[in-house]
Amino acid sequence: MDELNQIHAHTITHGLARFSFISSKLLAFSALSDYRDLRYAETLFNRISTPNVFDFNSMIMGFAKSSKPEKGFSVYAKMRSFGVEPIARTFAVLVKACFKLTFISQFHGQIVKFGHGCDVYVVSSLICAYSKCGTMEFARRVFDERIETTNVVCWTSLLSGYCLNGLVDEACLVFDEMPERNDVSYSAMVSGYVSNGCFYEAILLFRELKKSGSNVKFGKGSLFVSVLNACASVGAFEEGKWIHFFLVRNGFEYELELGTALIDFYAKCGCIRDAKEVFSRLPYKDVKTWSAMILGLASNGENKLGLELFEEMEKKGPKPNAVTFIGVLSACNHEALVNKAWGYFGRMSKVYGILPVIEHYGCMVDLLARSGRVKHAEILIRTMPMEPDGAIWGSLLNGCIMHGHVDLGEMVGKLLIQLEPTHSGRYVLLANMYADMGCWEDVMRLRKMMEEREVVKSFAWSFIEVDGVVHKFVADDKSHPKLRSIYRILDQLKRELKSSFITNEIVV
DNA sequence: GAGTAGACCA
Numbered sequence: 001m002d003e004l005n006q007i008h009a010h011t012i013t014h015g016l017a018r019f020s021f022i023s024s025k026l027l028a029f030s031a032l033s034d035y036r037d038l039r040y041a042e043t044l045f046n047r048i049s050t051p052n053v054f055d056f057n058s059m060i061m062g063f064a065k066s067s068k069p070e071k072g073f074s075v076y077a078k079m080r081s082f083g084v085e086p087i088a089r090t091f092a093v094l095v096k097a098c099f100k101l102t103f104i105s106q107f108h109g110q111i112v113k114f115g116h117g118c119d120v121y122v123v124s125s126l127i128c129a130y131s132k133c134g135t136m137e138f139a140r141r142v143f144d145e146r147i148e149t150t151n152v153v154c155w156t157s158l159l160s161g162y163c164l165n166g167l168v169d170e171a172c173l174v175f176d177e178m179p180e181r182n183d184v185s186y187s188a189m190v191s192g193y194v195s196n197g198c199f200y201e202a203i204l205l206f207r208e209l210k211k212s213g214s215n216v217k218f219g220k221g222s223l224f225v226s227v228l229n230a231c232a233s234v235g236a237f238e239e240g241k242w243i244h245f246f247l248v249r250n251g252f253e254y255e256l257e258l259g260t261a262l263i264d265f266y267a268k269c270g271c272i273r274d275a276k277e278v279f280s281r282l283p284y285k286d287v288k289t290w291s292a293m294i295l296g297l298a299s300n301g302e303n304k305l306g307l308e309l310f311e312e313m314e315k316k317g318p319k320p321n322a323v324t325f326i327g328v329l330s331a332c333n334h335e336a337l338v339n340k341a342w343g344y345f346g347r348m349s350k351v352y353g354i355l356p357v358i359e360h361y362g363c364m365v366d367l368l369a370r371s372g373r374v375k376h377a378e379i380l381i382r383t384m385p386m387e388p389d390g391a392i393w394g395s396l397l398n399g400c401i402m403h404g405h406v407d408l409g410e411m412v413g414k415l416l417i418q419l420e421p422t423h424s425g426r427y428v429l430l431a432n433m434y435a436d437m438g439c440w441e442d443v444m445r446l447r448k449m450m451e452e453r454e455v456v457k458s459f460a461w462s463f464i465e466v467d468g469v470v471h472k473f474v475a476d477d478k479s480h481p482k483l484r485s486i487y488r489i490l491d492q493l494k495r496e497l498k499s500s501f502i503t504n505e506i507v508v
Numbered sequence: 509g510a511g512t513a514g515a516c517c518a
Contacts, residue, residue, distance in 0.1 A: 092509075121509060128510075156510040163511095188511040225512040260513040292514040323515050330516060362516035370517095395517055425518070 023047075024054050031062030038062050053084050061093050069097035086110070088119035095125040104129045104138075118149050124157040131161025136170075152178070156185045163192025183219045191226040194233065202230035203239055221252035228261040232268040240265045254282060260289045267296025287318040294327035303331035307340075322354050329363035336371050358386055365392050369399020374408060390420045394429075401433050409433050417449075424450070424457040 023044065031041035045051065045059050056079040060072040072094055079086060091111050098104045108126065116122050123146045130139035139161045143154060155178045162171035175181075175189045186209060193202035206227045209216065218224070224243050231240035244262060247253045253262070259282040266275035279285070279293045290313045297306035310328050313320060320328075325348050332341035345364055348354045361384045368377035377396050381388045393416045400409030413430030420426055427450050434442040450457075471480065480486065 089509095096509090124509060151509095153510045158510095160510065182510095184511050186511085191511060220512090222512045229513075257513045262513090264514065286513095288514045290514085295514060321514095326515050333516080357515095359516045364516090366517050391517055398518075429518095 024052065024058070027055055028058045031058045032065070036062060036065070038066055051082065051084070053079075053087055053090070056082075056084060057087070057090055057093070060090060064093045064097050070099070072097050073103075086114060086116075088116040088122050091116055092119070092121035092125040095122070095129045098129045099132070101130075101133045101135060104133065118146060120149060120151050120154060123150060124154045127154060127157040127161055131157070131164055134165055136161055136165050136167065152180045152182055152185060155179075156188050159185065160188045160192065163188065163195060166196055168192060168196045168198060181214075181216065183216055183223045186216060187223040187226050190223065190230060194226060194230045199230045199234040199236075202227065203234070203236055206230075206239070218250075221247060221250070221255065221258055224252070225257050225261045228258075228265045232261075232265040235269055237269045237271075240269065253278075256282070256284055256286060256289065259285075260292050263289065263292045263296060267292070267300060270300060272296060272300040272302060285317065287321050287324060290317050291321070291324040291327055294324060295330065298327050298331040298334060301334070303335045306331040320352060320354075322348075322357060322360070325354065325356075326359050326363065329360060329367070333363050333367040333370070336367070338367060338371050338373070341367055358384075358389060358392070361386075361388075362392050362395065366395035366398075369396050370402065372399070372403045374399045374403060374405050378408065390416060390423065390426070393419065394426070397426075397429055401429065401436075406433065406437060421453060422455055424455050427455060428457065 027041055027044045027048070029035075030037055030044060041059065041062055045055060048055055056075060059075045063069055063072040063075065076086070076090070076094055079090075091107060091114075095104060095107050095111075098107065104126070111117055111122055111126070123142060126142045127139045130136070130142065139158060143150065143158050146154075155174060159171050159174045159178075162168070162174060171189065171192050175185070178185060186205070190202045190205055193199070193205065206223075224247060228240055228243055230236070231243070240262075244253070247258060247262075252258055259278055262278045263275045266272065266278065275293065275296045279289070282289060290309070294306045294309050294313070297303065297309065306327060310320070310324070310331075313324070325344065328344050329341055332338075332344065341364060345356065345360065348356055348360070361380065365377045365380055368374070368380065374396065377399060381392055381396060393412055397409055397412045397416060400406070400412060410430070410433070413426070413433065416423075416426040417430065427446050431443050431446045434440075434446070473480070
């Protein structure tokens with residue numbers, strides 16, 4: 001921007017500012033470039049006596065990229081009052097800044113009036129805007145009415161709209177019908193699957209793409225970000241590892257988003273060593289990269305290292321945000337560091353201006369309840385500024401059971417069942433507590449209640465991937481072909497654990 | 509232009 005200031009001064013001193021071409025270029029640079037400064041752009045804009053359509057567009061687009069995109073609406077109003085006729089791009093940008101249906105409808109009317117309804121940029125923007133408002137029927141109508149002029153971007157916008165609104169089947173139909181697909185449309189479908197919990201479908205689609213030998217270009221490699229996310233969610237280790245090799249071979253590894261996705265993937269698969277390796281190799285790390293690493297360390301038992309990393313981040317990394325503190329509090333929770341956690345909980349708002357959300361309170365309540373400070377946990381729940389959810393009461397109930405606070409436990413258990421009457425785990429926890437106390441009548445009463453309300457207890461299950469094959473284990477399932485050898489090893493582990501426990505007891 | 513990284517506890 002310093003250079004821009006100099007150029008601007010130069011144009012004034014040499015009498016060049018009156019050439020609209022030059023002032024338009026200056027405005028576009030200050031409003032839209034990577035080094036943009038919107039306040040400076042506004043000053044430049046206000047000095048132009050008769051702004052043309054490109055000047056208005058620069059300002060509208062500049063605001064669209066900012067944190068207050070709706071400010072573009074008043075620029076549009078000014079544009080109309082100046083009698084300047086909007087072009088298609090004006091609407092494409094404006095419509096995307098709409099967060100209310102009434103605004104979209106108004107602009108839609110203007111689009112038709114000025115004859116820009118066939119423009120592909122406008123069509124895709126309208127589809128995005130209607131999708132964001134949850135009105136897929138309007139998005140579909142725009143698409144169907146202009147189907148002869150649609151391109152791959154419009155198709156992808158429609159597909160993403162369906163995914164955003166949880167309509168995965170409709171999104172699949174769109175994906176199947178698309179006349180042309182590129183890396184972005186694959187990425188949209190994969191991430192749509194992931195955001196709707198269809199992790200296997202996401203991975204299968206990627207495998208299909210690999211097998212098909214299609215000529216889809218991987219662009220910056222960002223499709224892998226979505227696939228790694230799916231791999232991390234299901235623990236598809238071999239698939240994720242394959243992607244990592246592919247990325248290294250093609251020089252993608254060190255990109256910010258990919259690096260962060262890899263750290264998260266390795267951490268969620270329990271390979272914290274590989275996560276650390278990627279972290280140390282990344283030349284540029286932002287708040288998400290640091291947070292992913294801290295959360296990864298905390299979820300792999302390396303809590304102290306997680307807290308050390310946070311201290312390093314405070315000294316030489318980016319400014320931490322709310323998610324970073326979830327990792328920090330989580331690490332404190334696992335190490336039972338109550339005082340340290342209170343310290344961080346206070347620092348969050350005092351030093352960084354981050355207001356704690358329910359997840360932060362959840363960490364604190366869990367930590368207090370686990371460490372036996374159930375009364376403190378209860379006070380925190382009753383004084384926190386938001387309505388406590390089932391997870392928070394669940395943490396308190398857990399603490400009550402762990403530390404024998406039966407009266408409070410009973411009260412919280414009943415409250416939880418009232419709050420989440422279809423959640424089987426809530427009944428089971430309370431029933432277990434009654435069983436520990438020998439109150440069998442209460443246990444029976446709860447079981448009956450579950451039957452009457454048709455609450456089904458979901459089975460616990462786990463899985464592991466070996467050589468690309470996923471092995472699933474369900475409680476009481478006897479169907480695995482290697483059942484006997486698995487149980488043999490389990491028995492051996494049990495014996496070893498028991499003997500080490502006895503040895504420890506003798507030492508103590 | 510469309511898509512894309514981190515989110516308590518259980």
